[in-house]
Amino acid sequence: MITTWRWLAPLDGPGAFHMAADVAIAEAIRAGQALPTLRFYRWAPPCVTLGKFQPAEGNVQLDACTDLGYDVVRRPTGGRAILHDHEVTFSIIIAEADLPGAGSNIMESYRALGRALVDGLRRLDLPAELVDRNASARAADPPSVMAAGNPACFAAKARCDLMVNEKKLIGSAQLRKDGVIVQQNSLPLTIDFPRWDDVFYRSDWEQVMRAGAIGLHECAGRAIPYGDVVAALRAGFESALDISFDDGALSAEEEQRARELIPDYAVLTTGTIAAPTPSNF
Template structure:
């Protein structure tokens, strides 16, 4: 598969609250659908750290909101599917591109975008591979209870030694693909589990052990700390090299900023969206 448009905008919007991050992704997608901005690769972080859930999940069933609020963290529902993620020590990416410029179904486009992620890991010196393409990333695994996004791999997601390092999700609207995902720099597993609402009687220690066996981080893969800026630069280079992109650093347009503010006020910052049944 070859991308039909090689000139993309590159954004680093820094660390922002969860509702703002999700609003910016949607604002970019809307602007791109209107033809106002080019395809966009965006990197960002979360401040304060936040729990996000997939579009089809229940916040009240998945998240201990009392623990989240007491810790000063945020929470938000994503416009994409998938499972709970605690956005803490990570680099988050998003890709916004019209379907006509990246043709194919969900699996095919996941595979193409994952080539950029794989090349980014190679820039850091991480030998990674893609999980098999048989599992639709939009669907929950029917094989049993999963605690969080990183304890099982969907189609064409990055693994190191069979353990998941990056989790992604995709949605499409108005002819535009929005895919975003988390690349773990490090993880505090006990903290993650304190913020989750586990089934009554679920063995937390055993579930944490399972999570550790299924997930890994850049710190673990490289045996050293990897900062946000180092990871961002590596994945920027990886996307450019693997997908043949000409990335031009830019900023959000005034229209995107205003639309994101509106989306925070009316959607992502509202419990009508985040905690709907």
């Protein structure tokens, strides 16, 4: 039976607002006040996000971020750091009971949502696959990938990754709390590998990233417009999860709650945290 989700069209805005908005939506869903939600957003200005338990010290060069005009924020989800700039970013917020196959653990919900991501990417003629990697497979990774000092999501192999040609294409991090799933996803259109050297503490950063990560345009062999990627992913969710979307917007209550939560996620801001605006693409 087809179920209905809420679709939130892309917004441009600061990272701290986006992190807080995902949590505000999760609270609304938990209270029975919102439908399962798929939302897309872009970063204004570019931003480094840290995993929920990841310290900025020793991982991110805050002075360099200030000089570049980048914000730094903490995600409500786990995982490692990501530099967000030329990418398609989206979050899925849904009650566990509303996601068929989600089960009772994070890996099962990764797989359930991963099927929708694979469906969407294949609509762009990309040979995407969801790769499950057991402990022995991960132990065989090079030390540069497995090292505890490796701060970034795209240079680290997880138990369940969205891969194209053996390289990581989408970085995902998830939170499950009080019956609600929040999964945040980063799909780079292009990766400015030298810039990662600038913002993270690591001397061989560009080499490590090139070995394990890839941008959408590179693996497609062509530039794909942002709007086409968003449309393909939307169709992938509809098909793989047997859902339909109602076009919506953040409620006034969700937006107000997000504003209240911003201090919980802001680490470094380079200017006033402005209200988000509809993306122009």
